[in-house]
Amino acid sequence: MAKVKTAFFCQNCGAQSARWIGKCPACGEWNTYVEEVLEKKSTQGSNGGHKGSGMSSARPRLISDIQAREEERFSSANQELDRVLGGGIVPGALILVGGEPGIGKSTLMLQVALNLKSKKVLYISGEESDLQIKMRAERLGLHQSNCYILTETNTHNIFHHIHETSPDIVVIDSIQTLTTAAIESSAGSISQIRECSAEFQKYAKESGVPVFLIGHITKEGSLAGPKLLEHMVDTVLQFEGDHNHVYRILRAQKNRFGSTAELGIFEMRGDGLREVSNPSEILLSSREDSLSGISVSATIEGMRPMLIETQALISTAAYGTPQRSSTGFDVRRLNMLLAVLEKRCGFRLSIKDVFLNITGGIRVDDPAIDLGVICAVLSSSEDIAINEKTCFAAEVGLTGEIRPVTRVEQRITEAQKLGFEQIFVSKYSLKGVDLQNFTIKVHPVSKVEQVFSLLFG
Numbered sequence: 001m002a003k004v005k006t007a008f009f010c011q012n013c014g015a016q017s018a019r020w021i022g023k024c025p026a027c028g029e030w031n032t033y034v035e036e037v038l039e040k041k042s043t044q045g046s047n048g049g050h051k052g053s054g055m056s057s058a059r060p061r062l063i064s065d066i067q068a069r070e071e072e073r074f075s076s077a078n079q080e081l082d083r084v085l086g087g088g089i090v091p092g093a094l095i096l097v098g099g100e101p102g103i104g105k106s107t108l109m110l111q112v113a114l115n116l117k118s119k120k121v122l123y124i125s126g127e128e129s130d131l132q133i134k135m136r137a138e139r140l141g142l143h144q145s146n147c148y149i150l151t152e153t154n155t156h157n158i159f160h161h162i163h164e165t166s167p168d169i170v171v172i173d174s175i176q177t178l179t180t181a182a183i184e185s186s187a188g189s190i191s192q193i194r195e196c197s198a199e200f201q202k203y204a205k206e207s208g209v210p211v212f213l214i215g216h217i218t219k220e221g222s223l224a225g226p227k228l229l230e231h232m233v234d235t236v237l238q239f240e241g242d243h244n245h246v247y248r249i250l251r252a253q254k255n256r257f258g259s260t261a262e263l264g265i266f267e268m269r270g271d272g273l274r275e276v277s278n279p280s281e282i283l284l285s286s287r288e289d290s291l292s293g294i295s296v297s298a299t300i301e302g303m304r305p306m307l308i309e310t311q312a313l314i315s316t317a318a319y320g321t322p323q324r325s326s327t328g329f330d331v332r333r334l335n336m337l338l339a340v341l342e343k344r345c346g347f348r349l350s351i352k353d354v355f356l357n358i359t360g361g362i363r364v365d366d367p368a369i370d371l372g373v374i375c376a377v378l379s380s381s382e383d384i385a386i387n388e389k390t391c392f393a394a395e396v397g398l399t400g401e402i403r404p405v406t407r408v409e410q411r412i413t414e415a416q417k418l419g420f421e422q423i424f425v426s427k428y429s430l431k432g433v434d435l436q437n438f439t440i441k442v443h444p445v446s447k448v449e450q451v452f453s454l455l456f457g
Contacts, residue, residue: 083302095210311359
């Protein structure tokens with residue numbers, strides 16, 4: 001009898017070792033190594049008939065002989081999800097959706113499954129019973145007879161039902177609950193996740209049926225399972241949000257069929273997730289009084305222009321070392337902007353505490369909000385409110401110059417659409433831009449001092 005080949009795998013990051021070790025050298029976690037079988041069982045048809053033949057029909061072809069064609073996408077009946085996917089669902093795509101527990105992954109995918117009227121969807125759940133899913137569907141207020149529910153965790157049985165049902169879309173909730181007979185280990189182990197994902201990848205590519213995999217994440221925020229899982233799938237979507245806020249953000253960390261710069265915004269309500277088509281409505285707070293330390297900047301996420309509000313608070317340092325705290329903005333970039341204000345403009349901020357917050361619970365990396373950040377800081381420092389109808393869209397350099405940003409016309413148009421009366425941009429951004437097309441007043445500036453004199457006199 002042949003000896004069974006085994007190896008030890010870290011259950012946190014997926015690292016492999018020939019022997020058991022206490023501390024994982026890859027992720028630094030203790031007591032996470034578990035022994036798992038490497039050799040598969042010789043089970044035929046474990047993936048529903050998708051077993052490899054001895055000789056492949058593929059042949060080498062010249063790249064010039066390959067006919068290029070556009071992938072025929074179809075809509076998911078969810079505009080925000082379509083935006084993040086790059087315009088819709090690609091046939092045969094393997095899509096991984098990850099997020100924290102209770103963030104709304106299952107709710108999002110069930111809404112998509114119930115809203116697709118013209119497609120047959122098979123929703124496979126290994127975490128909930130069919131009665132629980134029915135109760136959630138009634139809470140969402142969606143009743144659609146073209147969605148099939150299957151509560152099963154064995155992949156052999158799942159593929160048997162898939163061949164009987166012939167669905168147009170398959171949703172797996174979640175990949176960590178599935179098991180295959182080819183691996184002798186428990187559900188959720190590195191080997192099981194890797195093998196089950198490989199089976200669904202082969203099914204998706206051979207049949208052309210898109211498959212959505214819902215995945216768990218670790219306490220560090222990364223997707224649970226081997227890193228190979230993220231390499232195998234075509235798209236990795238991350239569902240983010242704060243449990244204390246009602247808004248959720250869907251980002252693409254990997255997308256073979258589109259840009260990874262797009263994001264979708266949802267509002268969690270009692271009847272499910274509502275698509276937020278105008279993100280500025282959640283990122284701008286409505287206030288009646290003019291308050292100091294608040295500015296509005298025009299940013300772009302992917303192809304979508306948005307207006308976000310920056311709040312700053314400057315106070316006298318209570319301790320010897322001043323505090324620098326930032327939420328939603330890189331604190332190192334904040335320190336750089338404060339140094340520019342002190343060195344180039346003469347404002348003494350090194351002895352004061354600086355707190356910065358991007359409203360709406362999102363994180364912004366666009367350098368176009370630099371000018372809005374320093375204006376909010378100075379507004380709080382001098383206790384002078386900025387006109388609430390004023391907007392900013394420019395980068396600030398180390399010499400105090402106002403640098404141009406990309407797609408300035410879209411930023412100006414978005415500010416004009418939302419009723420702003422004036423916007424400050426770099427004069428170098430306006431080359432080839434016809435200002436006669438805008439009713440909003442555009443202030444072209446080149447130095448930080450110009451902005452301060454126009455704002456605060």
